[in-house]
Amino acid sequence: MPDLATADVVALTAALCDIPSVSGDEAPLADAIETALAAYEHLEVLRDGDAVVARTHLGRARRVVVAGHIDTVPVQGNLPTRTETRDGAEVLWGRGTVDMKAGVAVALSLAAQLATPAWDVTWVFYDQEEVEATRNGLGRLARHHPEWLAADFAVLGEPTAAQIEGGCNGTLRAEVRTHGRAAHSARAWRGENAIHAAAGILTRLGSYRPAEVEVDGLVYREGLNAVDIRGGIAMNVIPDTCVVTVNYRFAPSRSTAEAEAHVREVFEGYDVTVTDLAAGARPGLDAVEVADFVATVAATTGGTAGPKYGWTDVARFSELGIPAVNFGPGDPSLAHADDEHCPTDQIRACAAALATWLTKENA
Known part of the structure; x- marks a missing residue:
């Protein structure tokens, strides 16, 4: 890994991406991060599993956490990284450039460079965000x-995309089952086909109209979709079970209990098992600290705050009573895409905006 204090933040992003760290296999990258941060005397470095924390102790009146996850979804032939020109702009292409090693590179670079920020800062680099909530490294911390x-x-x-996104949607995954009776496919009339019975589940999903919900001035778009379907044990057996996995993204005004109740209502009459559930987070843009950060970012990168449609760990900070926002480089619609790529000017813009805010004299 290049020297954090002197490396160009785009080159640092590429170096981080080129150390594969699919969820559950983050140890090599966590080791590299821990070793790199330990070189700076102004930081106390701590570790839990493959989560690394570095913090200043300057006696400032206020403390901010700057956090990012170091894992990615599986690599699909999109490493090593490379620099390209698209529509006249330079981009860094490859797994993790958007979600979210560019954001991690920004934090690592500033952690090394800002020995005396106006806030005390806790820099958090954690594992296993891209998998079920129970494994999440920030939750473990x-x-x-x-x-x-x-x-x-x-x-x-x-x-x-170098703008501020407030709060986040919640997320729920559930398995919706149908049951039948197994039989030899040559005598199909002796069985009941559970996959055929799943047609009703898909019909309900096809006719579902997701809501748009305004929460504290931001409009969140919900969604309910099938993300997996499985059934059958052999090609000559009528399947006696079929499971459709659905994912519900719900506005932060809904509680987890309300989200679960809604899914059960949609699939009334079916066997529904919730397998993963995480609350969303309200925007919280009216907090003094958040308003100041929004103003600084707007002056540096332009734009206004919008909603975060996906689930992020701002929800965990919200549960801890800590106001939080999402802010990082990369188009979120390219997260997890095989063609994942991030404009290099956004990486530099985010680093500049965050550095400006952290060094403001009135912080």
């Missing part, structure tokens, strides 16, 4: 070491 996350405000470097 909150359970094992809540004092490591204590702060007045948090910035999560998730991709937002």
Whole structure:
């Protein structure tokens, strides 16, 4: 890994991406991050599993957490990274450039460079965000070491195209089952086909109209979709079970209990098992710290705050009573895409905006 304090932030992004770190296999990257941060005397470096925390102790009146996850979804022939020109702009292409190693590179670069920021800063680099919520490294830190996350405000470097996105939708996954009776496919009349019975589930999904919900001035778009379907044990057996996995993205005004109740209502009459559930987070843009950050970013990169449609760990900070926003380089619609790529000017813009805010004299 290049020297954090002197490396160009785009080159640092490429170096981070070129260390594969699919969820559950983050150890090599966590080791590299820990070693690199340990070289700076102004930082106390801590570790839990493959989550690395570095923090200043300058006696400032306020503390901010700047956080980002270091894992990615599986690589699909999109490493190593490369620099390209698209529509006249330079982009960095490859897995993780958007979600979210560009944001991690911004934080690592500033952690090394800003020895005396106006805020005390806790820099958090954590594992297993791209998998089920129970494995999430930030959640593990909150359970094992809540004092490591204590702060007045948090910035999560998730991709937002260098704009601020407030709050986030919640997410629920559920398995919707149909049941039949197994039989030899040559005598299909002796069985009941569970896959055929799943047609009713797909019909309900096809006719579902997701809501748009205004929460504290931002409009969140919901969604309910099938993301997996499976059934059958052999090509000559009528399947006696079929499972359709659905994902519900719900506005932060809904509680997890309300979200679950809604899914069960949509699939009334079917066997429904919730397998993963995480609450959303309201925008919280009226907090003083958030308003100041929004103003600084607007002056540096332009634009206004919008909603975060996906689930992010701002929800975990919200549960801890810490106002939080999403702010990072990369188009979120390219997250997880095989053609994942991030404009290099957004990486530099996010680094500049965050550095400006962290060094403001009235912070």
